[in-house]
Amino acid sequence: AQKITQTQPGMFVQEKEAVTLDCTYDTSDQSYGLFWYKQPSSGEMIFLIYQGSYDEQNATEGRYSLNFQKARKSANLVISASQLGDSAMYFCAMREEFQGAQKLVFGQGTRLTINP
Amino acid sequence: GAGVSQTPSNKVTEKGKYVELRCDPISGHTALYWYRQSLGQGPEFLIYFQGTGAADDSGLPNDRFFAVRPEGSVSTLKIQRTERGDSAVYLCASTNQGDTEAFFGQGTRLTVV
Numbered sequence: 001a002q003k004i005t006q007t008q009p010g011m012f013v014q015e016k017e018a019v020t021l022d023c024t025y026d027t028s029d030q031s032y033g034l035f036w037y038k039q040p041s042s043g044e045m046i047f048l049i050y051q052g053s054y055d056e057q058n059a060t061e062g063r064y065s066l067n068f069q070k071a072r073k074s075a076n077l078v079i080s081a082s083q084l085g086d087s088a089m090y091f092c093a094m095r096e097e098f099q100g101a102q103k104l105v106f107g108q109g110t111r112l113t114i115n116p
Numbered sequence: 117g118a119g120v121s122q123t124p125s126n127k128v129t130e131k132g133k134y135v136e137l138r139c140d141p142i143s144g145h146t147a148l149y150w151y152r153q154s155l156g157q158g159p160e161f162l163i164y165f166q167g168t169g170a171a172d173d174s175g176l177p178n179d180r181f182f183a184v185r186p187e188g189s190v191s192t193l194k195i196q197r198t199e200r201g202d203s204a205v206y207l208c209a210s211t212n213q214g215d216t217e218a219f220f221g222q223g224t225r226l227t228v229v
Binding site for chain 1: 160172175207220
């Protein structure tokens with residue numbers, strides 16, 4: 001079974017600093033996808049970034065980048081130049097493909113607080 | 117609609133009562149997923165629909181939970197004889213073939229008292 005581990009329950013960062021949120025994963029599949037979602041207090045899950053297991057380049061989306069280290073089974077999220085609006089819960093997830101379904105297996109999340 | 121819509125946004129019910137939670141996916145999305153997010157946890161998969169059929173219901177915790185999607189669009193998650201342990205946020209997501217990511221609604225916060 002697939003498993004996602006996020007070891008940082010909470011992170012506090014000064015505005016404009018960069019922050020790295022840790023994520024390690026466990027799977028026996030050769031083909032898989034890794035995601036980061038942001039969940040503000042409103043509750044919806046907002047997609048941030050995706051990394052496929054066969055992608056050779058680390059994924060980037062604006063201020064977000066994914067530091068993918070396949071041998072270490074880690075997929076850390078890096079947010080550059082943090083903003084107050086980045087304060088939220090952040091979830092790392094792995095896509096599990098089974099009979100056409102693309103189920104997501106989530107970690108426990110990291111609560112990020114950006115201080116002014 | 118523009119996004120995934122879930123109603124109600126909040127539901128308080130008494131232990132033992134029956135509840136229905138509704139999800140209206142993005143128009144045209146063929147796949148629909150239900151997840152449950154307990155306090156302080158990440159979402160956990162409950163059930164997946166491809167069209168009208170439940171293709172994978174392996175995440176439903178017991179037979180008190182049931183979901184339908186009769187016309188391949190709106191889905192209803194039904195919980196019978198609710199228990200306090202059912203209190204959680206129930207999230208719905210939809211995707212279309214070729215999509216990388218799943219699109220989530222804002223969830224229904226269910227509180228069983």
